[in-house]
Each structure stands twice: as structure tokens, then as C-alpha cells.
């Protein structure tokens with residue numbers, strides 16, 4: 001699906017196009033054209049074995065904790081709990097539920113399709129930091145590469161595609177190519193990352209602190 005910058009982006013049209021084959025994927029969620037959503041790992045689980053919900057707001061509750069009951073600070077972490085079926089009544093409700101599961105992700109993909117997305121390299125994000133996070137500007141490239149590999153990995157970090165680089169001249173070398181490329185599958189709404197999030201910036205702080213020059217105390 002490609003939208004020109006003149007076309008009005010509609011979340012409903014985007015979802016309808018993804019559902020043209022009957023079902024589609026967004027992150028860990030399987031969408032069906034009967035306005036139902038479930039974890040895609042529950043695709044073949046009998047519906048009567050799933051806990052049923054009927055309001056878009058239930059998505060907020062489902063997304064809040066993982067299967068171990070731990071809070072999910074990053075909604076795009078691959079830790080969405082299984083075992084639920086959200087049966088909604090309209091496209092408007094589906095949009096609302098998806099915005100609870102993955103805040104702003106539909107808009108971001110719409111901006112991407114219209115070539116309106118703004119992508120910010122990590123160095124620019126860190127250069128903007130003030131207060132206690134200003135120190136992250138000291139982060140070295142090898143530290144950044146390691147941190148990104150750990151924090152953004154799709155296996156245990158985050159499902160978003162990383163569109164930014166470290167700087168205008170430094171690419172990310174520690175993530176696989178498919179993690180940095182949007183593959184435009186007809187039945188998928190990809191989750192995109194246009195700049196380093198607060199979690200990554202916070203995790204950069206202790207690493208950058210190690211780069212402070214060592215000051216010698218007064219000699220005895």
C-alpha cells in the first residue's frame with residue numbers, strides 16, 4: 001500500500017487494505033475482518049478456550065502486564081500476554097483498541113506511507129537531552145552499537161523496525177538488515193521506530209557515565 005502525500009491518510013482504509021485477505025498482523029496481534037483481535041500465537045486455539053472481551057478499553061488492560069504479571073513499560077516489547085479474544089463491533093473500535101495496544105503506531109505507518117515521516121539519528125536525539133540525560137552525549141559508538149543490539153532486538157527487546165541510524169555517517173551494524181527495513185507485506189501493519197525512545201536514552205546514561213574523565217583527588 002502506498003499513499004501519495006496528497007492523499008488523506010485514513011486508519012480505517014489502512015486496516016481494511018490489510019484485512020483484504022481476511023486477516024492481518026500488527027505486532028503480535030492477529031486482526032480478523034469480523035472486528036476481532038487476538039494474540040497471533042492463539043491463531044489455532046479454540047475460541048472458547050480464550051477469555052473474551054468486548055470493549056476497546058480492554059486492550060489497555062491486556063497490554064499493561066506480561067504473562068508473569070510484570071508491567072510492560074514498552075508496549076512494543078514481544079511480551080504481549082496470550083489467552084484473550086477481543087470481539088469488537090466496528091472499525092472505529094478496532095482503531096481505538098490498536099491505539100491502546102500500540103500507541104501512535106498506525107499514524108506512524110501512515111506517515112511512512114505518505115513519505116512524511118521524520119527520522120532522527122541517535123546522535124541528534126542524545127544532543128537534545130538536558131538535565132540528568134545530557135551526559136548521554138558522551139556515549140561512544142561501540143557502546144551505542146551494543147546498547148541498540150540489546151534494547152531493540154526483536155527477540156527480547158522490541159518489535160519495531162529501526163529506521164534511524166547512529167549519526168548521518170554511522171549505520172547500526174549490530175541489528176540484522178530485516179530489522180532496519182520495512183518489507184511492506186500486504187497483510188501486515190509494521191511497527192516503526194523513527195527515533196530512539198526514552199527507555200534507550202535512559203539505558204545509555206550509565207554507559208555514558210563510564211566515559212567521564214577520571215578526576216584525581218587531592219594527593220595526601
Ligand code: SF4
Nearest residue numbers: 152158160193196197
Ligand atoms: S529505540 Fe525504538 S526500536 Fe529501540 S526499544 Fe525503543 S522503541 Fe523499540
